[in-house]
Amino acid sequence: MNYKEKYNFWVASEFIDEETTSELLSIKDDEKEIEDRFYKELDFGTAGLRGIIGAGTNRMNKYVVGKATQGLANFILKQPEYTKDKGVAISYDCRHKSIEFSKQAALVLNANGIKTYIFKELRPTPELSYAIRELGCISGIMVTASHNPPKYNGYKAYWLDGCQVSAPRDREIINEVNKINDYSIVKTMDEQAAKDAGLYNEILEEIDDKYMTEVKKQSLNGEIVKKVADNLNIIFTPLNGTGNKPVRRILLEIGFKNVFVVPEQENPDPDFTTVEYPNPEDPKAFTLSLELAKKKNADVIIGTDPDADRLGVVVKNKNGEYEVLSGNMTGVILAEYILAERTKKGLLPKNSVVISTIVSTEMTRAITECYGAKLINVLTGFKFIGGKVEELEENKSGEFLYGFEESFGYLAGKHGRDKDAVVSAMLICEIAALCKEKGITLYEYIQELYKKYGFYKETTVNVKHEGKEGEEKIKRIMEALRDGDIKNIAGLSVLRVNDYGKQTCYELKTGKLYDNKEFPVSNVLKYELAENSWVCVRPSGTEPKIKIYFGVKGESEEKALEMIEKMKVEFMLEIEKIK
Numbered sequence: 001m002n003y004k005e006k007y008n009f010w011v012a013s014e015f016i017d018e019e020t021t022s023e024l025l026s027i028k029d030d031e032k033e034i035e036d037r038f039y040k041e042l043d044f045g046t047a048g049l050r051g052i053i054g055a056g057t058n059r060m061n062k063y064v065v066g067k068a069t070q071g072l073a074n075f076i077l078k079q080p081e082y083t084k085d086k087g088v089a090i091s092y093d094c095r096h097k098s099i100e101f102s103k104q105a106a107l108v109l110n111a112n113g114i115k116t117y118i119f120k121e122l123r124p125t126p127e128l129s130y131a132i133r134e135l136g137c138i139s140g141i142m143v144t145a146s147h148n149p150p151k152y153n154g155y156k157a158y159w160l161d162g163c164q165v166s167a168p169r170d171r172e173i174i175n176e177v178n179k180i181n182d183y184s185i186v187k188t189m190d191e192q193a194a195k196d197a198g199l200y201n202e203i204l205e206e207i208d209d210k211y212m213t214e215v216k217k218q219s220l221n222g223e224i225v226k227k228v229a230d231n232l233n234i235i236f237t238p239l240n241g242t243g244n245k246p247v248r249r250i251l252l253e254i255g256f257k258n259v260f261v262v263p264e265q266e267n268p269d270p271d272f273t274t275v276e277y278p279n280p281e282d283p284k285a286f287t288l289s290l291e292l293a294k295k296k297n298a299d300v301i302i303g304t305d306p307d308a309d310r311l312g313v314v315v316k317n318k319n320g321e322y323e324v325l326s327g328n329m330t331g332v333i334l335a336e337y338i339l340a341e342r343t344k345k346g347l348l349p350k351n352s353v354v355i356s357t358i359v360s361t362e363m364t365r366a367i368t369e370c371y372g373a374k375l376i377n378v379l380t381g382f383k384f385i386g387g388k389v390e391e392l393e394e395n396k397s398g399e400f401l402y403g404f405e406e407s408f409g410y411l412a413g414k415h416g417r418d419k420d421a422v423v424s425a426m427l428i429c430e431i432a433a434l435c436k437e438k439g440i441t442l443y444e445y446i447q448e449l450y451k452k453y454g455f456y457k458e459t460t461v462n463v464k465h466e467g468k469e470g471e472e473k474i475k476r477i478m479e480a481l482r483d484g485d486i487k488n489i490a491g492l493s494v495l496r497v498n499d500y501g502k503q504t505c506y507e508l509k510t511g512k513l514y515d516n517k518e519f520p521v522s523n524v525l526k527y528e529l530a531e532n533s534w535v536c537v538r539p540s541g542t543e544p545k546i547k548i549y550f551g552v553k554g555e556s557e558e559k560a561l562e563m564i565e566k567m568k569v570e571f572m573l574e575i576e577k578i579k
Helices: 001-012 018-025 029-038 061-075 098-111 125-134 169-178 191-196 207-215 221-227 244-253 285-295 326-345 363-372 382-395 422-436 442-453 467-483 556-576
Strands: 047-053 086-090 116-119 141-143 151-161 200-203 233-237 260-262 298-303 311-316 323-324 352-357 374-378 399-405 409-412 453-464 492-499 504-507 512-515 525-529 535-541 546-552
Touching: 001 018, 001 029, 047 061, 061 098, 061 141, 061 151, 061 169, 086 098, 086 125, 098 141, 098 151, 098 191, 098 363, 116 125, 125 151, 125 422, 141 422, 169 442, 191 200, 191 556, 200 260, 200 285, 207 244, 207 352, 207 422, 233 244, 233 285, 233 422, 244 260, 244 422, 244 492, 260 285, 285 298, 285 311, 285 399, 298 422, 311 326, 311 422, 311 442, 326 352, 326 363, 326 409, 326 422, 326 442, 326 453, 352 363, 352 382, 363 374, 363 442, 374 382, 382 399, 382 409, 409 422, 422 442, 442 453, 467 525, 467 535, 467 546, 546 556
Parallel strands: 086 116, 086 141, 116 200, 233 260, 233 298, 352 374, 352 399
Antiparallel strands: 047 151, 141 151, 298 311, 311 323, 399 409, 453 546, 492 504, 492 525, 504 512, 525 535, 535 546
8 A cells, every 4th residue: 555545544543543544634734744654654663663753654653563562472372482471571751651551552562461570660771671680571562662752652672581582583573573464463452450460560669679789780989979079069860751760769778878869851742842852962952951051060960861871961161160071081980990990909800701782982992992891882872792791791701891882881890781871970079089088070071081092083963864764865875885996084094894784894995895794784884994994884773863973082182182173074075965
């Protein structure tokens, strides 16, 4: 069926409820809107579902959630690991329809005879990851659109290791979802009947307590925290999401006293009315935090995104002005702190491992080499970090300590398999306490790292291309770059081009093309340049945009900033030429 036929089918279908039908009839004269809602099925991709809430096949609604969950149920029932004792853990954030979508998913699974364990109120993504393993579940579902605008919601699928599903399992689940062409075959059941049958179960506070206990095990300087607690001021914003209770609880339990929460952003708000975009990567998300910080003379500001897996950090610079740290800067601060403090205390295992991604700073390599730890790089997406943690544990081939990706995601410890803003917030505040005790600022701490390891700088450009036309434009950009012949960028020679989609590496000096099967197939291009510089391009897996990453190492901060700006300008001119 074409998009118009699908639209008419939904409008006429007895299976579609009255509210949905009414919404569809309200757009009957808007051909472009009808096309956008029905030109395709909302992809159940390798990161699950994410889309605008509304009626249609290309929207987030109970029918699309039901179809995705039926596909997941069909897959689970075929797995040799599955028994009736292994259920599915479900959590959700504060977004519109999150509770409804969570219950819809639970009842579809229940109708298929699969037990579910659902949090009775919103909980962060990292706690779901922990709960899957603690409850011995076969799978997990997190209903969230992370840091997307309010009109979005999403659905992330996890496996029994507490990690988002990865290859080849992700493709197998996608295939099961795609087999369902008729929404009417999606099973469901009454909630009370599911409870009476012992299929629908609520997760109790016991899991909160156990999760907090595991997070606290990563604390490295409890005594210093208590020593400076009276004089250290922390501003915290959960950006109206799930981070409010867990972050405040962990900071209180390890001894911090002066934690001031931004009142307008304390409680859940699906419209995120105080920000344009509930993303701690965006400096504007900290506008209200900065106002409070100035009143309280804050030493550090921390902010979590709606599902509390990402953490943003704001510190005072040398001019006394607050500035948001990049994800890479926070990432290396945490890496240095964990490795340095464990080394001092004799707690660093000989086979220590840090995991990062191909688009994150190369400064991490210098830090791990300094402390004798091993650095493993993986593809973009925290599921690759989580998967590597599981692999290290299974093979006993290394002791995972810490992993991070530049998009504000960090994990210390093995209690979970996804990025965790709760443990990250605790550790950043500990570093602030350590700085306070030493009589320096967090900004000075960062500058010491640059002097020690070199002036690494990174930046990212996001170019939005929405809708069907945008999808096609992103595809053309990637094709043009693959067919292109870029030999230098900003005066820096291109040494190698890694095409992770074709699993090849082209060396320009020799003209040789090598196989590179170190990583799974992914639609990513990375240009390795002279002087430790690089550029990487990939379409986002969760949003309608293409992402271009730049990294350099300079002799000074000024030279590094100058070089990265030049690289960015020249490379973006190449992108703009592609029509």
